Amino acid sequence: MTAVESDQGTTSAAVLKVRDPATGHLLDTLPVDGPEAVHATLARAREAFPGWSDTPVEERARTLFDIAAAVRANAAEIARIVSREGGQIIAEAEVEVETAALTFEFYAGVARHYGGPAIPSTSATTENIVRKDPIGVVAAIVPWNYPLTLWAWKAAPAIAGGSVVVSKPSPETPLSILRVQELMTSSGLPDGVHQVVVGGAETGHALISDPLVDGIAFTGSVAAGKEILRTAAENLTTICTLELSGHDPFIVADDVDVPLAAELVAFNSFLHTGQICVATERVYVAEAIFGEFVENIVKQARVIRLGDPLDYGTDMGPVMNDRQMAHLEAYVAKAVALGATVHTGGKKSPEHGELFFEPTVITGLTHTQITDMGEIFGPIVPIVPVSSFDEAIRLANDSLMGLGSCVVTGNLERAMQASRQLRSGSVWINSGTNDAFGGPFGGFRQSGQGRELGIEGYEAFLQSKHVTIAHKLEPSPYWFGRRHD
16 A cells, blocks of 8 residues: 555656555545645745744734634544544544644744843943844654644744744645645635645655755654755755654563553553554563563553544554555564564454554563664564663663653652663653653654754744844944054
Protein backbone atom coordinates (compact mmCIF):
# COMPACT_ATOMS: atom_id res chain seq x y z
CA MET A 1 0.00 0.00 0.00
CA THR A 2 1.97 2.96 -1.23
CA ALA A 3 0.86 6.49 -0.58
CA VAL A 4 2.71 8.14 -3.48
CA GLU A 5 2.03 6.90 -6.97
CA SER A 6 2.68 8.27 -10.47
CA ASP A 7 0.53 8.53 -13.55
CA GLN A 8 3.54 7.34 -15.62
CA GLY A 9 3.99 10.96 -16.67
CA THR A 10 6.28 13.78 -15.68
CA THR A 11 6.87 14.84 -12.11
CA SER A 12 4.11 17.42 -12.42
CA ALA A 13 1.66 14.61 -13.26
CA ALA A 14 2.40 12.70 -10.06
CA VAL A 15 -0.47 12.22 -7.66
CA LEU A 16 -0.70 11.33 -4.02
CA LYS A 17 -3.03 8.45 -3.18
CA VAL A 18 -3.92 8.56 0.50
CA ARG A 19 -5.14 5.24 1.88
CA ASP A 20 -6.64 4.06 5.15
CA PRO A 21 -4.00 1.71 6.64
CA ALA A 22 -6.66 -0.24 8.51
CA THR A 23 -8.63 -1.16 5.39
CA GLY A 24 -6.50 -0.19 2.41
CA HIS A 25 -9.37 1.91 1.06
CA LEU A 26 -8.52 4.99 -0.99
CA LEU A 27 -9.37 8.14 0.95
CA ASP A 28 -8.31 10.83 -1.50
CA THR A 29 -6.12 11.60 -4.51
CA LEU A 30 -4.12 14.82 -4.47
CA PRO A 31 -1.82 16.48 -6.99
CA VAL A 32 1.82 16.53 -5.94
CA ASP A 33 3.59 19.90 -5.67
CA GLY A 34 6.74 19.82 -7.76
CA PRO A 35 9.73 22.17 -7.40
CA GLU A 36 8.12 25.00 -9.39
CA ALA A 37 4.94 24.89 -7.31
CA VAL A 38 6.98 24.80 -4.10
CA HIS A 39 8.98 27.85 -5.14
CA ALA A 40 5.81 29.75 -6.06
CA THR A 41 4.33 28.90 -2.65
CA LEU A 42 7.45 30.16 -0.91
CA ALA A 43 7.33 33.35 -2.96
CA ARG A 44 3.79 33.98 -1.68
CA ALA A 45 5.01 33.34 1.86
CA ARG A 46 7.88 35.79 1.37
CA GLU A 47 5.41 38.40 0.13
CA ALA A 48 3.14 37.85 3.14
CA PHE A 49 5.92 38.03 5.72
CA PRO A 50 6.36 41.82 6.10
CA GLY A 51 2.67 42.41 6.71
CA TRP A 52 2.30 39.57 9.20
CA SER A 53 5.49 40.35 11.12
CA ASP A 54 4.31 43.99 11.48
CA THR A 55 0.84 42.93 12.66
CA PRO A 56 0.39 43.95 16.32
CA VAL A 57 0.92 41.03 18.63
CA GLU A 58 -2.58 41.32 20.10
CA GLU A 59 -4.07 40.87 16.64
CA ARG A 60 -1.83 37.89 15.92
CA ALA A 61 -2.82 36.34 19.24
CA ARG A 62 -6.53 36.83 18.57
CA THR A 63 -6.16 35.08 15.22
CA LEU A 64 -4.46 32.09 16.89
CA PHE A 65 -7.26 31.89 19.47
CA ASP A 66 -9.78 31.97 16.62
CA ILE A 67 -7.94 29.12 14.89
CA ALA A 68 -8.03 27.06 18.09
CA ALA A 69 -11.78 27.71 18.42
CA ALA A 70 -12.38 26.65 14.82
CA VAL A 71 -10.44 23.44 15.34
CA ARG A 72 -12.52 22.63 18.43
CA ALA A 73 -15.74 23.40 16.63
CA ASN A 74 -14.80 20.83 13.98
CA ALA A 75 -13.00 18.41 16.32
CA ALA A 76 -15.14 15.35 15.61
CA GLU A 77 -14.66 15.66 11.85
CA ILE A 78 -10.92 16.27 12.13
CA ALA A 79 -10.42 13.39 14.57
CA ARG A 80 -12.06 11.00 12.11
CA ILE A 81 -9.70 12.22 9.38
CA VAL A 82 -6.69 11.68 11.67
CA SER A 83 -7.90 8.21 12.57
CA ARG A 84 -8.63 7.12 9.03
CA GLU A 85 -5.46 8.43 7.37
CA GLY A 86 -3.05 7.46 10.15
CA GLY A 87 -4.59 4.43 11.85
CA GLN A 88 -4.83 6.06 15.27
CA ILE A 89 -7.62 4.81 17.44
CA ILE A 90 -10.33 7.44 17.59
CA ALA A 91 -9.86 8.20 21.31
CA GLU A 92 -6.21 9.10 20.67
CA ALA A 93 -7.12 11.09 17.57
CA GLU A 94 -9.53 13.20 19.62
CA VAL A 95 -6.74 13.95 22.09
CA GLU A 96 -4.47 14.94 19.21
CA VAL A 97 -6.99 17.44 17.85
CA GLU A 98 -7.43 19.00 21.28
CA THR A 99 -3.64 19.14 21.71
CA ALA A 100 -3.34 21.07 18.46
CA ALA A 101 -5.94 23.59 19.62
CA LEU A 102 -4.22 23.97 23.00
CA THR A 103 -0.86 24.52 21.29
CA PHE A 104 -2.24 27.49 19.34
CA GLU A 105 -3.73 28.93 22.52
CA PHE A 106 -0.52 28.44 24.48
CA TYR A 107 1.62 30.28 21.95
CA ALA A 108 -0.96 33.03 21.51
CA GLY A 109 -0.45 33.69 25.20
CA VAL A 110 3.32 33.45 25.02
CA ALA A 111 3.49 35.93 22.15
CA ARG A 112 1.52 38.52 24.14
CA HIS A 113 3.96 38.45 27.06
CA TYR A 114 7.37 37.55 25.69
CA GLY A 115 9.83 40.09 24.31
CA GLY A 116 13.47 41.01 24.27
CA PRO A 117 15.16 42.55 27.30
CA ALA A 118 16.57 46.00 27.90
CA ILE A 119 20.28 45.68 28.66
CA PRO A 120 22.74 47.98 30.45
CA SER A 121 23.37 51.05 28.33
CA THR A 122 26.78 52.09 27.09
CA SER A 123 26.35 55.68 28.28
CA ALA A 124 23.93 57.98 30.03
CA THR A 125 22.60 59.19 26.69
CA THR A 126 21.89 55.84 25.01
CA GLU A 127 19.50 52.95 25.47
CA ASN A 128 20.19 49.35 24.50
CA ILE A 129 17.51 46.78 23.82
CA VAL A 130 17.39 43.31 22.31
CA ARG A 131 14.56 42.80 19.85
CA LYS A 132 13.24 39.31 19.22
CA ASP A 133 12.39 39.37 15.53
CA PRO A 134 10.64 36.58 13.61
CA ILE A 135 12.98 34.42 11.61
CA GLY A 136 10.97 34.82 8.39
CA VAL A 137 9.82 32.02 6.10
CA VAL A 138 9.74 28.66 7.91
CA ALA A 139 9.60 25.26 6.24
CA ALA A 140 7.83 22.80 8.56
CA ILE A 141 8.15 19.11 7.67
CA VAL A 142 5.83 16.84 9.63
CA PRO A 143 5.77 13.02 10.07
CA TRP A 144 2.77 10.72 9.79
CA ASN A 145 2.51 9.39 13.33
CA TYR A 146 1.11 12.56 14.95
CA PRO A 147 0.29 14.75 11.97
CA LEU A 148 -1.54 17.50 13.86
CA THR A 149 0.34 17.58 17.17
CA LEU A 150 3.80 17.71 15.64
CA TRP A 151 2.62 20.20 13.02
CA ALA A 152 1.09 22.52 15.66
CA TRP A 153 4.31 22.44 17.70
CA LYS A 154 6.01 24.06 14.70
CA ALA A 155 3.35 26.20 13.06
CA ALA A 156 1.81 27.76 16.18
CA PRO A 157 4.97 29.27 17.74
CA ALA A 158 6.32 30.37 14.36
CA ILE A 159 3.10 32.14 13.36
CA ALA A 160 2.60 33.59 16.85
CA GLY A 161 6.06 35.13 16.70
CA GLY A 162 5.43 36.78 13.33
CA SER A 163 6.95 34.26 10.94
CA VAL A 164 5.14 32.67 8.00
CA VAL A 165 5.07 28.92 7.44
CA VAL A 166 4.98 26.50 4.54
CA SER A 167 4.14 23.04 5.88
CA LYS A 168 4.77 19.72 4.17
CA PRO A 169 2.85 16.92 5.85
CA SER A 170 3.82 13.30 5.36
CA PRO A 171 2.57 11.98 2.01
CA GLU A 172 0.65 9.39 4.01
CA THR A 173 -1.23 11.80 6.28
CA PRO A 174 -1.85 15.13 4.52
CA LEU A 175 -5.62 15.31 4.89
CA SER A 176 -5.93 16.53 8.48
CA ILE A 177 -3.50 19.42 7.95
CA LEU A 178 -5.24 20.38 4.71
CA ARG A 179 -8.56 20.49 6.58
CA VAL A 180 -7.09 22.67 9.32
CA GLN A 181 -5.59 24.93 6.64
CA GLU A 182 -9.14 25.62 5.45
CA LEU A 183 -10.13 26.51 9.01
CA MET A 184 -7.11 28.81 9.39
CA THR A 185 -8.19 30.72 6.30
CA SER A 186 -11.79 31.02 7.49
CA SER A 187 -10.50 32.20 10.89
CA GLY A 188 -8.95 35.27 9.30
CA LEU A 189 -5.31 34.24 8.89
CA PRO A 190 -4.04 36.41 6.02
CA ASP A 191 -3.18 34.81 2.69
CA GLY A 192 0.32 33.38 2.57
CA VAL A 193 0.91 33.24 6.33
CA HIS A 194 0.40 29.49 6.37
CA GLN A 195 0.37 27.28 3.29
CA VAL A 196 0.63 23.55 2.62
CA VAL A 197 2.60 21.75 -0.07
CA VAL A 198 1.90 18.09 -0.78
CA GLY A 199 4.30 15.39 -1.87
CA GLY A 200 7.12 13.07 -0.95
CA ALA A 201 10.90 13.36 -0.88
CA GLU A 202 11.18 15.48 -4.02
CA THR A 203 8.74 18.03 -2.65
CA GLY A 204 10.54 18.09 0.69
CA HIS A 205 13.92 18.61 -0.94
CA ALA A 206 12.58 21.44 -3.09
CA LEU A 207 11.22 23.07 0.05
CA ILE A 208 14.29 22.93 2.27
CA SER A 209 16.80 23.69 -0.51
CA ASP A 210 15.06 26.86 -1.69
CA PRO A 211 16.95 30.06 -0.74
CA LEU A 212 13.63 31.74 0.12
CA VAL A 213 13.49 29.57 3.26
CA ASP A 214 14.91 31.19 6.40
CA GLY A 215 14.36 28.38 8.88
CA ILE A 216 13.57 24.67 8.95
CA ALA A 217 11.58 22.73 11.54
CA PHE A 218 11.58 18.96 11.10
CA THR A 219 10.49 15.78 12.84
CA GLY A 220 11.57 12.46 11.39
CA SER A 221 14.34 9.91 11.13
CA VAL A 222 18.03 10.38 11.90
CA ALA A 223 18.94 9.68 8.27
CA ALA A 224 16.52 12.33 7.01
CA GLY A 225 17.72 14.77 9.67
CA LYS A 226 21.32 14.39 8.52
CA GLU A 227 20.26 15.01 4.92
CA ILE A 228 18.40 18.15 6.00
CA LEU A 229 21.53 19.43 7.75
CA ARG A 230 23.59 18.85 4.61
CA THR A 231 21.03 20.59 2.42
CA ALA A 232 20.56 23.50 4.82
CA ALA A 233 24.32 24.09 4.84
CA GLU A 234 24.23 25.08 1.15
CA ASN A 235 22.21 28.22 1.94
CA LEU A 236 23.21 28.48 5.61
CA THR A 237 19.52 28.06 6.41
CA THR A 238 18.80 28.12 10.13
CA ILE A 239 17.71 24.87 11.75
CA CYS A 240 14.94 25.94 14.11
CA THR A 241 14.17 22.48 15.46
CA LEU A 242 15.28 19.01 14.47
CA GLU A 243 13.50 16.26 16.41
CA LEU A 244 14.76 12.87 15.32
CA SER A 245 14.43 9.25 16.32
CA GLY A 246 14.44 7.75 19.77
CA HIS A 247 15.39 4.36 21.15
CA ASP A 248 13.96 5.04 24.55
CA PRO A 249 14.74 3.05 27.71
CA PHE A 250 12.45 2.26 30.64
CA ILE A 251 14.06 1.35 33.98
CA VAL A 252 12.05 -0.73 36.46
CA ALA A 253 13.55 -0.77 39.95
CA ASP A 254 13.10 -3.61 42.45
CA ASP A 255 11.00 -1.51 44.86
CA VAL A 256 7.86 -1.08 42.74
CA ASP A 257 4.36 -2.48 42.54
CA VAL A 258 5.21 -4.96 39.78
CA PRO A 259 1.76 -5.42 38.19
CA LEU A 260 1.22 -1.67 38.13
CA ALA A 261 4.69 -1.04 36.66
CA ALA A 262 4.03 -3.67 33.97
CA GLU A 263 0.76 -1.96 33.11
CA LEU A 264 2.56 1.38 32.68
CA VAL A 265 5.36 -0.08 30.56
CA ALA A 266 2.82 -1.87 28.35
CA PHE A 267 0.93 1.36 27.78
CA ASN A 268 4.16 3.22 27.00
CA SER A 269 5.26 0.49 24.59
CA PHE A 270 2.05 -0.18 22.68
CA LEU A 271 0.28 3.21 22.59
CA HIS A 272 -0.43 4.15 18.95
CA THR A 273 0.92 0.74 17.96
CA GLY A 274 4.35 1.73 19.31
CA GLN A 275 4.70 4.28 16.51
CA ILE A 276 5.82 7.11 18.77
CA CYS A 277 9.30 8.60 18.90
CA VAL A 278 9.27 8.33 22.71
CA ALA A 279 7.70 4.87 22.87
CA THR A 280 9.51 2.41 25.14
CA GLU A 281 11.88 0.25 23.08
CA ARG A 282 14.24 -1.08 25.78
CA VAL A 283 13.20 -2.20 29.27
CA TYR A 284 15.77 -2.79 32.04
CA VAL A 285 14.26 -4.67 34.98
CA ALA A 286 15.86 -5.51 38.31
CA GLU A 287 16.77 -9.22 38.43
CA ALA A 288 14.84 -9.75 41.66
CA ILE A 289 11.50 -9.01 39.97
CA PHE A 290 12.35 -9.92 36.37
CA GLY A 291 10.24 -13.08 36.08
CA GLU A 292 7.23 -11.53 37.79
CA PHE A 293 7.48 -8.43 35.60
CA VAL A 294 7.65 -10.42 32.35
CA GLU A 295 4.66 -12.50 33.41
CA ASN A 296 2.64 -9.35 34.10
CA ILE A 297 3.53 -7.44 30.95
CA VAL A 298 2.67 -10.51 28.86
CA LYS A 299 -0.77 -10.51 30.52
CA GLN A 300 -1.13 -6.81 29.67
CA ALA A 301 -0.13 -7.36 26.04
CA ARG A 302 -2.68 -10.14 25.64
CA VAL A 303 -5.65 -8.04 26.76
CA ILE A 304 -4.99 -5.31 24.18
CA ARG A 305 -7.84 -5.25 21.67
CA LEU A 306 -6.89 -4.82 18.02
CA GLY A 307 -9.47 -3.62 15.56
CA ASP A 308 -11.15 -0.79 13.70
CA PRO A 309 -9.54 2.50 14.80
CA LEU A 310 -12.93 4.23 14.63
CA ASP A 311 -14.38 1.79 17.19
CA TYR A 312 -14.11 3.19 20.73
CA GLY A 313 -13.63 -0.37 21.97
CA THR A 314 -10.32 -0.71 20.08
CA ASP A 315 -7.02 -0.34 21.97
CA MET A 316 -4.57 -0.63 19.08
CA GLY A 317 -4.85 -0.02 15.35
CA PRO A 318 -2.65 -0.97 12.40
CA VAL A 319 0.93 -0.11 11.65
CA MET A 320 1.20 2.61 9.04
CA ASN A 321 2.35 0.82 5.90
CA ASP A 322 3.97 -2.22 4.30
CA ARG A 323 7.46 -0.94 5.12
CA GLN A 324 6.67 -0.83 8.83
CA MET A 325 5.18 -4.32 8.72
CA ALA A 326 8.20 -5.75 6.90
CA HIS A 327 10.52 -4.08 9.41
CA LEU A 328 8.66 -5.56 12.40
CA GLU A 329 8.61 -9.06 10.92
CA ALA A 330 12.34 -8.83 10.16
CA TYR A 331 13.04 -7.59 13.69
CA VAL A 332 11.31 -10.57 15.29
CA ALA A 333 12.99 -13.04 12.90
CA LYS A 334 16.41 -11.63 13.70
CA ALA A 335 15.70 -11.65 17.44
CA VAL A 336 14.70 -15.31 17.30
CA ALA A 337 17.80 -16.13 15.26
CA LEU A 338 19.87 -14.51 18.02
CA GLY A 339 18.26 -16.77 20.63
CA ALA A 340 15.45 -14.55 21.89
CA THR A 341 12.18 -15.86 23.33
CA VAL A 342 8.93 -14.40 22.03
CA HIS A 343 6.50 -14.63 24.95
CA THR A 344 3.50 -13.29 23.09
CA GLY A 345 2.79 -11.81 19.68
CA GLY A 346 5.58 -11.63 17.16
CA LYS A 347 3.43 -11.89 14.06
CA LYS A 348 0.71 -10.36 11.93
CA SER A 349 -2.92 -10.48 12.96
CA PRO A 350 -4.52 -11.01 9.54
CA GLU A 351 -8.01 -11.48 10.93
CA HIS A 352 -7.97 -7.74 11.67
CA GLY A 353 -6.24 -6.61 8.47
CA GLU A 354 -3.02 -6.82 6.50
CA LEU A 355 -1.27 -4.14 8.56
CA PHE A 356 -2.14 -5.32 12.07
CA PHE A 357 0.72 -6.67 14.19
CA GLU A 358 0.25 -8.31 17.57
CA PRO A 359 1.67 -6.69 20.73
CA THR A 360 4.98 -8.48 21.24
CA VAL A 361 7.12 -9.16 24.32
CA ILE A 362 10.67 -10.46 23.86
CA THR A 363 13.36 -11.59 26.28
CA GLY A 364 16.76 -13.19 25.76
CA LEU A 365 18.41 -10.40 23.78
CA THR A 366 21.42 -8.68 25.28
CA HIS A 367 21.62 -4.94 25.65
CA THR A 368 24.17 -4.78 22.83
CA GLN A 369 22.00 -6.85 20.51
CA ILE A 370 19.04 -4.54 21.15
CA THR A 371 21.00 -1.35 20.50
CA ASP A 372 22.61 -2.81 17.40
CA MET A 373 19.17 -3.67 15.97
CA GLY A 374 18.12 -0.04 16.29
CA GLU A 375 14.79 1.73 16.50
CA ILE A 376 11.70 -0.47 16.46
CA PHE A 377 8.85 2.01 15.99
CA GLY A 378 6.21 -0.64 16.48
CA PRO A 379 4.50 -2.82 19.11
CA ILE A 380 7.56 -4.82 20.17
CA VAL A 381 9.18 -4.51 23.59
CA PRO A 382 12.47 -6.29 24.46
CA ILE A 383 13.20 -6.74 28.18
CA VAL A 384 16.62 -7.17 29.81
CA PRO A 385 17.45 -8.09 33.45
CA VAL A 386 19.95 -5.89 35.32
CA SER A 387 21.82 -6.50 38.54
CA SER A 388 21.61 -2.94 39.91
CA PHE A 389 20.05 0.47 39.41
CA ASP A 390 23.46 1.85 38.45
CA GLU A 391 23.77 -0.78 35.72
CA ALA A 392 20.33 0.14 34.41
CA ILE A 393 21.31 3.79 34.08
CA ARG A 394 24.61 2.88 32.41
CA LEU A 395 22.84 0.70 29.83
CA ALA A 396 20.10 3.26 29.29
CA ASN A 397 22.75 5.84 28.42
CA ASP A 398 24.66 3.45 26.17
CA SER A 399 23.02 4.61 22.95
CA LEU A 400 23.53 7.12 20.18
CA MET A 401 19.97 8.27 20.87
CA GLY A 402 18.76 10.43 23.73
CA LEU A 403 15.16 11.51 23.29
CA GLY A 404 13.33 10.27 26.38
CA SER A 405 13.79 7.96 29.36
CA CYS A 406 11.34 6.52 31.88
CA VAL A 407 11.93 5.20 35.41
CA VAL A 408 9.65 3.63 37.99
CA THR A 409 10.92 3.52 41.55
CA GLY A 410 9.57 4.15 45.03
CA ASN A 411 12.93 5.51 46.17
CA LEU A 412 13.33 9.31 45.99
CA GLU A 413 17.13 9.08 46.00
CA ARG A 414 17.06 6.79 42.96
CA ALA A 415 14.55 9.06 41.26
CA MET A 416 16.81 12.09 41.68
CA GLN A 417 19.85 10.09 40.59
CA ALA A 418 18.04 9.15 37.40
CA SER A 419 16.96 12.73 36.73
CA ARG A 420 20.61 13.84 36.97
CA GLN A 421 22.34 10.99 35.17
CA LEU A 422 20.04 9.94 32.33
CA ARG A 423 21.24 11.47 29.05
CA SER A 424 18.01 12.34 27.31
CA GLY A 425 15.95 15.42 26.57
CA SER A 426 13.07 14.24 28.76
CA VAL A 427 13.00 12.04 31.86
CA TRP A 428 9.69 10.71 33.19
CA ILE A 429 9.72 9.23 36.69
CA ASN A 430 6.79 7.07 37.83
CA SER A 431 5.02 8.32 34.72
CA GLY A 432 4.63 7.41 31.12
CA THR A 433 5.63 9.79 28.38
CA ASN A 434 3.56 12.95 28.31
CA ASP A 435 4.07 16.55 27.27
CA ALA A 436 3.59 19.78 29.19
CA PHE A 437 3.20 22.86 27.03
CA GLY A 438 5.48 24.87 29.28
CA GLY A 439 8.28 22.27 29.18
CA PRO A 440 10.76 21.91 26.32
CA PHE A 441 10.81 18.74 24.22
CA GLY A 442 13.76 17.49 22.19
CA GLY A 443 16.71 15.14 22.22
CA PHE A 444 20.36 14.70 23.07
CA ARG A 445 22.95 13.34 20.64
CA GLN A 446 21.48 11.92 17.43
CA SER A 447 17.94 12.44 18.65
CA GLY A 448 18.06 15.98 17.40
CA GLN A 449 18.79 19.65 17.89
CA GLY A 450 16.77 22.43 19.46
CA ARG A 451 13.57 22.18 21.49
CA GLU A 452 9.87 22.31 20.78
CA LEU A 453 7.22 23.43 23.30
CA GLY A 454 7.84 25.82 26.16
CA ILE A 455 9.51 29.20 25.78
CA GLU A 456 12.34 27.39 23.98
CA GLY A 457 9.87 26.30 21.31
CA TYR A 458 8.90 29.94 20.77
CA GLU A 459 12.45 31.26 20.75
CA ALA A 460 13.35 28.66 18.10
CA PHE A 461 11.55 30.83 15.53
CA LEU A 462 13.01 34.15 16.67
CA GLN A 463 16.34 35.86 16.12
CA SER A 464 17.98 38.45 18.34
CA LYS A 465 18.64 41.98 17.13
CA HIS A 466 20.67 44.39 19.26
CA VAL A 467 19.37 47.95 18.98
CA THR A 468 21.25 51.00 20.31
CA ILE A 469 19.30 54.27 20.54
CA ALA A 470 21.07 57.56 21.29
CA HIS A 471 18.81 60.16 22.89
CA LYS A 472 19.82 62.64 20.18
CA LEU A 473 22.50 63.09 17.55
CA GLU A 474 25.60 64.55 19.17
CA PRO A 475 29.21 64.71 17.98
CA SER A 476 31.67 62.19 19.35
CA PRO A 477 35.24 62.98 20.31
CA TYR A 478 36.25 59.79 18.51
CA TRP A 479 35.09 60.95 15.07
CA PHE A 480 37.72 61.78 12.48
CA GLY A 481 38.73 65.41 12.71
CA ARG A 482 37.63 65.65 16.34
CA ARG A 483 40.21 63.36 17.92
CA HIS A 484 42.78 66.09 18.33
CA ASP A 485 40.51 69.00 19.33
